[in-house]
Amino acid sequence: MFKSLMDGVGVCEEVPEALINSATGMVGSGTAFVLLMMQSLADGGLKMGIPRHLANSFAAQTFLGASKMAMESGKHPAILQEEVASPGGTTIHGLHELEKSGLRGIVMNAVEAAVARANRLG
Numbered sequence: 140m141f142k143s144l145m146d147g148v149g150v151c152e153e154v155p156e157a158l159i160n161s162a163t164g165m166v167g168s169g170t171a172f173v174l175l176m177m178q179s180l181a182d183g184g185l186k187m188g189i190p191r192h193l194a195n196s197f198a199a200q201t202f203l204g205a206s207k208m209a210m211e212s213g214k215h216p217a218i219l220q221e222e223v224a225s226p227g228g229t230t231i232h233g234l235h236e237l238e239k240s241g242l243r244g245i246v247m248n249a250v251e252a253a254v255a256r257a258n259r260l261g
Contacts, residue, residue: 159257160257160258161254161257163253167253180197181194181195
């Protein structure tokens with residue numbers, strides 16, 4: 140019954156009890172992590188002169204579109220990145236900056252910290 144209720148608002152997956160805290164750290168806390176990244180994308184647009192209401196809308200639509208691509212294609216995110224990054228284009232230059240800044244490791248560390256906290260809380 141719980142699964143059918145939750146499937147009405149999103150995807151519900153059963154995980155072994157040993158992974159509950161890991162799922163909490165990734166999925167439960169991940170929503171806030173994604174929202175911070177969305178805010179950061181919108182702030183970048185604002186910095187480049189896009190009005191706040193448009194920057195917020197563009198950022199939300201970008202996350203929605205990327206999520207749909209990942210869910211509908213079933214492809215690994217790295218493959219999708221390659222498909223949308225043109226050689227020498229704007230996207231690959233932006234991705235390079237994100238990699239230089241350590242974004243991947245920062246996000247992984249945030250998940251690890253959230254899981255560690257979930258473990259301490261029991």
